[in-house]
Amino acid sequence: MKGTVPHIAVIGAGIGGLAAALRLAHGGARVTVLERHGSAGGKMRTLPTAAGPVDAGPTVLTLKTVFEDLFRDTGSALSDHVTLHRESVLARHFWPDGTRLDLVADQAESTENVARVFGSGAAAEFTAFCAHTRTLFDAFDGPMMRSAAPSQGTLAARMLRQPDLLHRMEPRRSLAESLAHRFTEPKLRQLFGRYATYVGGIPPTAPALLSLIWQAEAQGVWSVEGGMYALARAIEARAAELGARFHYGTHVSRIRVRDGRADAIVTDDATVDADAVLFNGDPRALHAGYLGDDVRRAVARKGVEPRSLSAMVHSFAAEASGLPLAAHNVLFCADPDLEFGPLSRGEVPSDASLYICAQDRFGGQTPTGTERFEIITNAPAVPDAATLTEKERQQWHATIMARLRRFGLMLSPGPAPETLTLPQNFAALFPASGGALYGRSPQGMMAAFHRPTVRSRIKGLYLTGGGVHPGAGVPMATRSAAHAAEAIMTDLSST
Structure with a gap:
């Protein structure tokens, strides 16, 4: 160790990096977080609209105890930092033939x-x-x-x-x-x-065991005042209060390894020595050499391949009419084979189910005038260097808008094609991901055992985030942060 107080360098300020930074700072470590983007949150993104910022990633909180544990374990309380509201309607489901079904918090109902x-x-x-x-x-x-x-x-x-x-x-x-x-x-x-799509899989290839994901939602869904991004900011603020330092707009080009141990990170401007390095990004970036050849062996190929699903995501504000929306809505395609067949072949389906989050309808509200929306359509991952043409963006935008009209949902003003984020955009936002939003695909019974764990194959280099065990999703990435922080402090103490 390089001093009496260990220095932990965290690469990435997604939910895993933020939660780990909070735990490590509370544990007495000196923590430096370096993030290539301009703000915290990672995939918990927000984008501006005429009605205010709209979530462009995860939209609600499940497994609330995971976040209560995070703040309680670090000397605070979740309720001191964010305001949550339990949603009575879990999701409203629509089918093309007019069938509609609400699943709600009360199982009997x-x-x-x-x-x-x-x-x-x-x-x-x-x-x-x-x-x-x-x-x-x-x-x-x-x-x-x-x-x-x-x-x-x-x-x-x-x-x-x-x-x-x-x-x-x-x-x-x-x-x-x-x-x-x-x-x-x-x-x-x-x-x-x-x-299955919640963790980037598709029903024909995902193991039957993934049916248990329903229970994460059945046990309660909470909306966060200010959107999910408010949760990321709250964790960031609490970690900073305990001494963690955050540097944004900072590109990490290499993780230095000496004598078989990760001991520094190299940015465009400096070399930052560290007693341990925690990587909060897609583990495939390590395997692909994006952080230098010294750390290629940190994870096995089977831990990062095959890739999970990506998505096409609209984020915008408009007035809505014609369909009785709840906060969470799913508009199903007529035949799931027409969606999952192409996805299994790496193709974008011409007909697919749409998830619609009407962010201003949380708590059973019925807004008047312009409100905020996020619409998600499943799509396959793409090659890392995949390019996007404006013609493709306009084509898929028009296809999705036509599906909404078939269900009777009218939006005014109609969102522009520029409000659509495609897999190629996600690939650029999150290096080496290929736009896959959930890391490794969950296909196959043994997928859970192939996913990387928080201790990498290189001493001193640790992992956290949705690409790491226990898996994708905000609660699971937050749990991986707890595992990573404990592993780092345990290993440094024994050293």
């Missing part, structure tokens, strides 16, 4: 809604599915999601204590196959298959 729309048999299947996914979530929360480095041995031990768990996991089935077994109603299969 959701069951009644399913029965009213699809019949008592479908309601019974929904109830059974909720119980099934709750069992899976409870079983895997500890040995997988809360573990810094899950092992097949730990999982096997859990199965010995709970012999029916292997059967419940359905290891030979994809998520699509599992849902076909559990629901006779095709629309419900389509609805719950969509949860």
Whole structure:
């Protein structure tokens, strides 16, 4: 160690880097965070509109206890820094034939809604599915999601204590196959298959185990006053209060390795010595040599390939009419095969489901006049050097707007093509990602064991973020930060 107080250099101020910086600063370390963009948040982006800033990434909070733990463990309280509101409507779902279904925070009410729309048999299947996914979530929360480095041995031990768990996991089935077994109603299969896309997968190739993602939402959805970006700013402010220093607009070109240990980061202007380096970016950037040849071996290829889904994201403000929107809405395509077939081949589907966040409708509000929207369409990742033509942007913008009109949603003024962020844009924003927003694809039963853990293959170099175990999503990236901070402080103490 280079002094009595260890110095930790954090590359990237996404949610993982922010949460780890907060924990490390609270633990007594000297923390320096370097971020190539102009502000904190990473994929928790916000963009300006005529109605104010709109979220252009994650839109709501799930697994709230993860964030309560973060602030409590660092001497504060989540409620001291952000204001949350629990949403009664989890999501409103629309189909082209006019079918509409609300899933809500109260499971009994959701069951009644399913029965009213699809019949008592479908309601019974929904109830059974909720119980099934709750069992899976409870079983895997500890040995997988809360573990810094899950092992097949730990999982096997859990199965010995709970012999029916292997059967419940359905290891030979994809998520699509599992849902076909559990629901006779095709629309419900389509609805719950969509949860695979939350972590960048598609139902035909994602493991059946991913059905447990439904429970993360079923246990509660919270909106953040000021948008999700307000949460990123709150974590940043608390870390700075404890002494962490943030440098924006700073490009890190290399991680220096000496005697087999990462001991410094090199920027365009300086070399910053460190007792440990924490990388909060897509681990594929290390493997691809974006941070220098010395750290290429930090992660294995199978930890970063194949790539997850990307997205096409509209962020804008407009007046809306013609469709009774909630805050969270899903407009399903008529045939999921027409969406997931092309996606599995790396093609953008001509017909795909749309997720619409009407940010000003949180809390059951019905705004008048201009309001803020984020619309997300699934798309495949692209090559790192993929270019984008204005013709392509206008083409996909027109396609998405036409889908909205088919559902009866009218927007005035209609958003311009410039409000659309495409996979090529994400590839440029997040180096070596290929626009994949969730890191490695979750396809295959063993995907969870291939994802990199917080300790890389190089001493002194640690990882955090959605590309690292326990996986994609704001809560999981925040958990990875807790694992990383603990690993760093433990290893430095033993040194």
